């Protein structure tokens with residue numbers, strides 16, 4: 001089998017899509033490939049949601065249903081089961097973002113625990129996921145990262161954040177379900193790294209249950225991984241990492257410019273790609289200590305991972321190596337990898353329509369800015385449409 005052609009197989013890629021779903025996907029990617037349209041659409045949608053205009057039905061029938069599993073976990077079950085029938089697992093992602101209240105953090109905590117209990121019963125769900133800012137105020141993370149002293153109230157808040165992390169990771173350990181902790185903005189990430197490492201030391205004694213995220217558009221992350229590896233050897237724990245390129249590039253560059261510090265982001269896309277691939281190589285050579293979730297829609301990196309695994313005689317279904325894509329994107333990678341016998345899990349976001357808007361807007365903007373990838377999706381979708389006509 002010519003590995004380099006694996007992702008061209010549209011029959012496998014879109015086997016789960018009905019003709020009308022295929023049409024909708026084509027229409028959607030066509031729309032979001034148009035940058036001015038996305039800009040205007042985003043502004044109008046944000047306004048409409050804030051003004052409580054009745055646009056939720058329209059959002060649901062278009063972007064929401066394409067990129068999300070539903071408004072709650074029950075809604076997601078048909079998606080989870082359908083994908084699992086093709087060997088692709090799900091990571092249910094409660095994508096409610098930007099909350100600032102203690103009750104909301106407790107609600108995310110409870111939801112994550114529920115998901116762990118749910119996942120415990122379902123082979124189709126080997127991971128759960130949460131964002132550090134879902135369990136505590138962004139400002140607290142930011143202050144901790146900048147070494148700014150917390151006042152008494154804030155100290156209490158931090159204690160509650162630590163507690164919530166521990167409750168989730170302990171439960172994950174008991175259920176034997178791994179937990180992926182998303183990476184966010186660099187100005188909060190040091191505090192998250194420190195806390196996640198503490199959790200790894202506590203719960204990753206036998207194997208990786210707790211996974212941190214390395215955003216490899218940051219030029220310092222491979223160095224960070226070397227240090228973490230050293231710490232893991234000394235303290236005798238396993239490392240779990242999700243590797244991604246990173247979703248906040250514009251924000252990172254803008255802030256660095258505004259505040260006058262050197263940007264943490266690689267100087268260009270090529271350097272990010274090299275950084276990503278080099279990190280992946282290092283991890284695959286050190287699987288005895290590090291488990292990895294390769295979160296990417298990049299075909300070259302996915303092909304490289306496959307050939308490195310072959311070179312290093314790592315079994316395709318080794319429990320320490322997972323590939324991951326987002327629901328609604330890059331099915332040609334997910335379903336073809338799974339068909340070949342690799343471990344694959346797709347993030348399936350869910351939540352009330354208005355609360356998942358920041359996630360949906362990121363997806364629309366990302367697909368606009370990653371022009372090459374959108375045209376690839378469009379190409380594959382139209383190839384499949386043609387194939388079905390024939």
Ligand SMILES: Cc1cc2nc3c(=O)[nH]c(=O)nc-3n(C[C@H](O)[C@H](O)[C@H](O)COP(=O)(O)OP(=O)(O)OC[C@H]3O[C@@H](n4cnc5c(N)ncnc54)[C@H](O)[C@@H]3O)c2cc1C
Nearest residue numbers: 182183217244245246247268269272295296297298324325
């Ligand atoms: C399963 C999964 C989980 C994810 N979890 C997270 C997460 O926890 N945190 C997070 O931040 N993101 C996360 N992402 C999003 C991810 O970081 C990327 O934004 C997205 O996947 C696009 O990168 P890529 O590797 O798929 O593809 P590509 O299209 O090859 O890469 C695009 C990425 O390259 C980088 N890039 C683009 N231009 C430049 C440039 N000029 N200079 C430097 N770098 C550049 C940016 O990171 C951009 O997003 C996740 C993605 C997936 C699939």
